[in-house]
Amino acid sequence: MAEFRTEVFQNEFLSDGATDVHAIVTVTAAGAGPAGAAQGGVAEIVIIDTSGSMEGANLAAAKHAAQVAIDQIPDGTFFAVIGxxxxAQRVFPLPNWAVAMVPMDDRARSDAKQAISGIRSSGGTAMSTWLRLADIIFATVPQATQRHAVLLTDGKNESEARTELSRAVRDLTGHFQCDARGVGEHWEVDELREISTALLGTVDLIADPADIAEDFRRIVQTSMARGVASAELRVWAPQGAQVLFVRQVAPTVEDLTTRRTEVNALTGAYATGSWGDESRDYHVAVRVASKPVGSEQLAARVQVAVGGEVLTSGLVKARWTDDDALSARISPEVAHYTGQAELASVIQEGLAAKAAGDEATATVKLGRAVQLAAETGNEEATSRLRRVVEIDDEEKGTVRLKRNAAKLDEMALDTASTKTTRVRR
Known part of the structure; x- marks a missing residue:
């Protein structure tokens, strides 16, 4: 079984009358092994947009990428391909087959590639049908406890109401994980982000169809290297306390607060998906009742559980003091990730304002983003921002919107907005 460990970074000293406790909890997994090593079977589905807009280079590259992805799937893994x-329709196994998923082997690999080569493009785009078919197919292999899909599109979800996609995402949350990719500039980042956020995956832009194959190869390799099918972060808080939020802050910003399920009256569990050998950082904020100066209290206990078994635990503490020198200290880790979370938010808000024609708000938000990127040392974000705004003063966040900013540059900034830099320790 994989080994997990936790480290807690905080300033536990609170001023007289203060109530809010913040901590960064780093969770590290080691010895996870390959997917399915301990939990049981593994299932992988490749979902390819086959709508009319994919005709030409995009579809050709997507078919090649799907074939490359299949080469990364180990023998014995259940798999299927959806167009x-x-x-939505099953491309492989063929629709007239009696089974919806087959274990990977040389024959299945060859047959799947042949089926993919025959894909043709036509019709519109209704992503809810793609996801629901994936769910139906996954359900045919209940022994597969680790279920992952990769979805590729080049267009907007225009053949159904957005509410249909949102309803499907809500219905399928917790059933499988899904990484979503958009190729070109005619898809909506918010649509794919909604899918990937709810289904514990990632979203990204593939600007050039020629890059799809490498991206698919990397996604499937990562999925196959995650030997822990599902882990949950558990947060205990004392009677009368309130968990303000639980947020993953590295390697990406993801708000886990609404994923809470009750373990008991004082403990909530937050799904984190599958794990390989990796580290992730979480920002936990708890509000407790103020206590007299000199008092100490356990503000939270943060645990990692796999299959209901707690594997590691970290303590978040509170100590009240009248020494301003102690209470005024800001944990470098908390400060860094607070800035990173705000950076993601203001980038998305700024781009939304720009798209709506509100240039004043867009300038303010993206100016703040430039300032935060500089403060937190996020050079990648600064580089992407420079393609959208002219920076006059990084420190003050003084910028001007570029009149000729390319749509792909704006989309690249948007999709990368949640990617964070790790705090330097």
């Missing part, structure tokens, strides 16, 4: 337009 999606305004309806």
């Amino acid at each position: 999606g337009s305004h309806v």
